[in-house]
Amino acid sequence: MQNKRWISLFVENEVGVLARISGLFSGKSYNLNSLTAGTTEDATISRMTISLTSDDQTFEQIKKQLNRSIEVIKVIDFSETDIHMKELMFVKICNCTGEDMMEINCIIDALNLELIDSNTHTALLECVQTENKNNDLIDLLVKNFGGRVEIIRGGSVAIEVIK
Amino acid sequence: MKISGADLFVKALMEEKVDILFAYPGGQAIELFNALYGVESIKVILSRHEQGLVHAADGYARSTGRVGVCLVTSGPGATNLVTGIATANYDSVPLVCFTGQVPTYLIGNDAFQEVDIVGIVRSISKYAITVRNREDLGTIIKKAFYVAKSGKPGVVVVDLPKDIQQKLGSDLYPEQVEIRGYKPNTAVHSEQIRKALDCLNASRKPIFLLGGGVNISRANKEMTLLAEKTGIPVITTIMGKGSIPTNHPLYVGNLGIHGSYAANNAINECDVLFSIGVRFNDRITGKISEFAKHATIIHIDIDPASISRNIVVDIPIVADARNAIGALLDKSISLDIEDWKEQISSWKQLHPHDRSQNSVSGVTPQAIIHEINALFDNVIITTDVGQNQLWTTQFLEITETKQMLTSGGLGTMGYGFPAAMGAKLGNPKTDVISICGDGGMQMNIQEMATAIVHELPIIICILNNGYLGNVRQWQEMFFSKRYSSTCMKRRESCPVICNTPSEDCPAYTPDFIRLAESYGAKGIRVQRVEDIKPALLEAKAAIKNPTVIEFIIEREENVWPIVPPGNSLADMIVGGENRNAEQKVD
Ligand SMILES: Cc1ncc(C[n+]2csc(CCOP(=O)(O)OP(=O)(O)O)c2C)c(N)n1
Ligand SMILES: [Mg+2]
Numbered sequence: 001m002q003n004k005r006w007i008s009l010f011v012e013n014e015v016g017v018l019a020r021i022s023g024l025f026s027g028k029s030y031n032l033n034s035l036t037a038g039t040t041e042d043a044t045i046s047r048m049t050i051s052l053t054s055d056d057q058t059f060e061q062i063k064k065q066l067n068r069s070i071e072v073i074k075v076i077d078f079s080e081t082d083i084h085m086k087e088l089m090f091v092k093i094c095n096c097t098g099e100d101m102m103e104i105n106c107i108i109d110a111l112n113l114e115l116i117d118s119n120t121h122t123a124l125l126e127c128v129q130t131e132n133k134n135n136d137l138i139d140l141l142v143k144n145f146g147g148r149v150e151i152i153r154g155g156s157v158a159i160e161v162i163k
Numbered sequence: 164m165k166i167s168g169a170d171l172f173v174k175a176l177m178e179e180k181v182d183i184l185f186a187y188p189g190g191q192a193i194e195l196f197n198a199l200y201g202v203e204s205i206k207v208i209l210s211r212h213e214q215g216l217v218h219a220a221d222g223y224a225r226s227t228g229r230v231g232v233c234l235v236t237s238g239p240g241a242t243n244l245v246t247g248i249a250t251a252n253y254d255s256v257p258l259v260c261f262t263g264q265v266p267t268y269l270i271g272n273d274a275f276q277e278v279d280i281v282g283i284v285r286s287i288s289k290y291a292i293t294v295r296n297r298e299d300l301g302t303i304i305k306k307a308f309y310v311a312k313s314g315k316p317g318v319v320v321v322d323l324p325k326d327i328q329q330k331l332g333s334d335l336y337p338e339q340v341e342i343r344g345y346k347p348n349t350a351v352h353s354e355q356i357r358k359a360l361d362c363l364n365a366s367r368k369p370i371f372l373l374g375g376g377v378n379i380s381r382a383n384k385e386m387t388l389l390a391e392k393t394g395i396p397v398i399t400t401i402m403g404k405g406s407i408p409t410n411h412p413l414y415v416g417n418l419g420i421h422g423s424y425a426a427n428n429a430i431n432e433c434d435v436l437f438s439i440g441v442r443f444n445d446r447i448t449g450k451i452s453e454f455a456k457h458a459t460i461i462h463i464d465i466d467p468a469s470i471s472r473n474i475v476v477d478i479p480i481v482a483d484a485r486n487a488i489g490a491l492l493d494k495s496i497s498l499d500i501e502d503w504k505e506q507i508s509s510w511k512q513l514h515p516h517d518r519s520q521n522s523v524s525g526v527t528p529q530a531i532i533h534e535i536n537a538l539f540d541n542v543i544i545t546t547d548v549g550q551n552q553l554w555t556t557q558f559l560e561i562t563e564t565k566q567m568l569t570s571g572g573l574g575t576m577g578y579g580f581p582a583a584m585g586a587k588l589g590n591p592k593t594d595v596i597s598i599c600g601d602g603g604m605q606m607n608i609q610e611m612a613t614a615i616v617h618e619l620p621i622i623i624c625i626l627n628n629g630y631l632g633n634v635r636q637w638q639e640m641f642f643s644k645r646y647s648s649t650c651m652k653r654r655e656s657c658p659v660i661c662n663t664p665s666e667d668c669p670a671y672t673p674d675f676i677r678l679a680e681s682y683g684a685k686g687i688r689v690q691r692v693e694d695i696k697p698a699l700l701e702a703k704a705a706i707k708n709p710t711v712i713e714f715i716i717e718r719e720e721n722v723w724p725i726v727p728p729g730n731s732l733a734d735m736i737v738g739g740e741n742r743n744a745e746q747k748v749d
Contacts, residue, residue, distance in 0.1 A: 012344060015295070020285055027286045057471070064468035070290045070310060073344040 006078035034155030085158040169198035185216035189236020191263030194328040211609040217247025222582030238276030249287040253572030257316035266326035289317030297332040314347025349483035366435035375402030376440015382485035405561035419447035424514035427732040453731030525692030528554035547579035547599035549633040577606025679711035
C-alpha cells in the first residue's frame with residue numbers, strides 16, 4: 001500500500017552529499033515529496049528530513065540503500081514514531097481589496113499565522129504548521145483568492161517528541 | 164617532513180602494497196606520473212585506451228582478490244573509465260581509480276579538460292570524492308582502499324586536483340581510518356542460522372543457489388564441504404559458477420535465461436531455496452511471480468539491500484558468505500533427499516548442456532571449450548559478452564585451479580581481452596585465455612600493443628561467427644529473422660535486406676591473423692576440427708607473445724536452452740535441433 005513516510009537522516013556534511021542522496025532517489029525511481037537539509041550542532045554532520053510516498057517493500061529498500069551510502073551516518077524511520085513536524089511556508093496575496101484584507105486577517109487569527117509584511121493591497125503570511133495544515137490552507141486561499149496567491153514552501157523538518 | 168601531494172600519493176600506493184598500476188597520463192596527472200618515475204616497486208602498465216586499463220585492473224582484482232588501481236588524467240581520461248567503473252562496481256570488484264583534475268581554483272570554470280567525474284560516477288561507484296584539502300589526502304586514499312575492499316567490494320574514485328598534487332604537506336599516511344557511516348557487517352547472526360537449519364532439516368527438495376558472493380569471499384572450499392556434508396545439489400548463477408567444482412557430482416548447472424534444463428526445473432520444484440551471495444536479477448529469475456514459488460527462501464548476503472529486493476526472502480542472513488558457510492559447517496544436518504537427487508539427475512540426463520552443436524567443420528564452441536577443459540589445468544579464462552560468454556559459462560569446467568572472469572552484471576562487450584591482461588599480470592605463472600566474439604574483440608583490440616610490450620602470453624580465442632551473434636539470435640527467434648545491423652561482414656555491396664549468410668558473403672574485416680601479426684603477435688586461423696588442439700597447444704607453449712586464435716564457427720549457431728522474455732524458467736525452449744544431423748539423414 002502506498003503510504004506517506006518520514007525519514008530523518010544524519011549525513012556527513014560533505015560537498016556532494018545532497019546530490020548523492022537525491023540522486024539515489026531519482027536513479028532508482030523512488031518517489032520523493034520533500035527533502036530538507038541543514039547542519040546540526042556538530043558542524044561535520046548535516047541532518048535531513050525526507051518525506052516520501054511508497055509501499056512497504058520499496059520503503060524497506062530505500063532505507064537499506066540510504067544506509068549503504070558511505071556518507072550516511074544514521075537513518076531513522078519516523079513513520080511510526082511520535083514526532084514534532086513543521087513546515088515553513090510563505091504566502092503572498094496580491095491585488096487585495098479592503099474586504100480581502102479583512103478576510104485575510106480573520107484567517108491569520110483563526111489559524112495562528114503571522115502577517116510579516118504588507119502594503120495596502122498585498123499581504124505576506126508566514127505559516128509554520130504541519131504539512132497537512134499547510135495543504136489545507138493552500139486549498140482555502142486558492143479558493144478565495146484564486147490566481148493572486150503566490151506560494152513558497154520549504155519542506156518539513158521533524159524531530160522525535162520528548163517522552 | 165613536508166612532501167608534495169604527488170609524493171604522498173606514491174607513498175600511499177607503496178604502503179598499500181600496490182605492485183601494478185594501470186595508468187594513462189595527461190596534463191592534470193603529470194605530477195603524479197612524475198612522482199612515479201623510476202619507482203621500482205610499482206610496475207606501471209601503460210594501456211592504449213583508458214577503457215582497456217580499467218578492465219585490466221578489474222581482471223587483476225578479480226583474479227587475485229586484491230584491489231586493482233588505476234590512474235588517469237582529467238576530462239577525457241576520466242570519462243573513458245566510466246564503462247569500466249560501472250562494469251567492476253556492478254560485479255563487486257574492488258578498484259581504486261585516481262583521476263587527475265584541474266586545480267581547485269579552476270573547478271567550475273569550464274577549464275580545459277574539466278569534467279565533474281565525481282558527479283558522473285555517483286550512481287555507478289561505491290564512493291567517489293574530490294580531494295579539496297592537501298591535508299586530507301592521506302586519509303582519503305586510506306579510506307578509498309578500505310571502502311573498496313571491505314563489505315561488498317566496489318569501486319572508489321578519488322579525484323585529485325592538480326594543486327593538491329603539487330602542494331607540500333604532511334607525509335603521514337594513516338594506518339587505519341574510521342568511517343562513522345560505514346560499518347560493514349560480516350559476523351553471522353546465530354539465531355538466523357538456526358532457523359535456516361531447522362528449515363533445511365525439514366525439507367525434502369532443498370537446493371543451493373550460489374552467486375558471485377561465494378567466489379568473492381573465496382569460500383569455495385568451505386562451500387564444497389557444505390554441499391558434501393548436506394548432500395544438497397548446487398545450482399549457480401553465472402557469477403557463482405565455480406563455487407564448487409563444476410565436475411562435482413552435486414553440481415547441477417547454471418540457472419537463468421540460458422541456464423540448464425535441470426537447474427531451471429529444480430528451482431521450480433524445490434521446497435527450500437538456500438541462496439548465498441546472489442541478487443536475484445531478472446537474468447536468473449525469468450518471470451518473477453513464478454520463480455521458486457513452492458520454496459521457502461533462505462538468503463545469505465553481505466549486502467542488506469540485496470535481500471528481499473526482487474524476491475521476498477523468508478529467512479534473511481546478513482553476513483559474509485564465508486563466515487556464514489563456516490557457521491553452517493559447525494552444525495549437524497541430516498537429510499533424506501535421495502528421491503529428489505534422482506529426479507535432478509534424470510533431468511540432467513534428459514537435456515544435458517553438452518550435446519553436439521551444428522557445424523559442417525566441427526569447429527563448434529562446444530568442441531573448442533571442451534579442448535580447453537582438457538588441455539589446461541591451471542588457468543584463468545575471461546569471457547567477453549554475447550554468445551561466446553554464454554557458451555563458455557555453459558561448457559567451461561571450473562575446478563580449484565581454474566577460474567572464470569566475466570562481466571555478469573553490466574554485460575560489457577570489450578571486457579574480456581583487457582581483463583585477461585590484468586589477470587596475467589596478477590598471475591604470471593597461470594595460463595590465461597580470453598574467449599571472445601568477433602564483435603567484442605574489436606572493442607578493445609588496441610590493447611594488443613599493451614600485451615605485446617609487456618610480453619603477456621595470453622591466448623585470445625575469437626569465436627568468429629561474423630555476427631553480433633547474441634543479438635542476431637534474438638532477431639532470429641523473436642523478430643522474424645530480421646537481421647538488422649548485426650552482420651559484421653555486411654558491406655555497401657550487400658542487398659538492403661539479407662538474412663541468409665552464404666559462401667558469397669564479403670570477406671571479414673579485419674583479417675584477425677594479419678592484424679595479430681602486425682602487432683607482433685602470433686595469429687592462427689582454425690577452420691577444421693583437427694586443428695583446434697594443435698592451435699591451443701602452440702599458444703600454450705608461447706612464453707612472451709600473445710596468440711590470437713580465430714576459430715571460424717558456424718555463422719548461425721545458437722545458444723540453448725533459452726527462456727523467452729517474460730516466461731517463467733519452466734517455459735524454456737530447449738532447442739538445439741541439429742540442422743546438420745538432419746541433412747545427413749536426408
Ligand atoms: C558495449 C556493449 N555494446 C552492446 C552490447 C549489446 N550486445 C550484447 S551481445 C552483443 C553481440 C556480441 O557480438 P560478438 O562480440 O561477435 O559475440 P557473439 O555473440 O557473436 O559471440 C551485443 C551487441 C553490449 N553488451 N555491450
Ligand atoms: Mg560474433
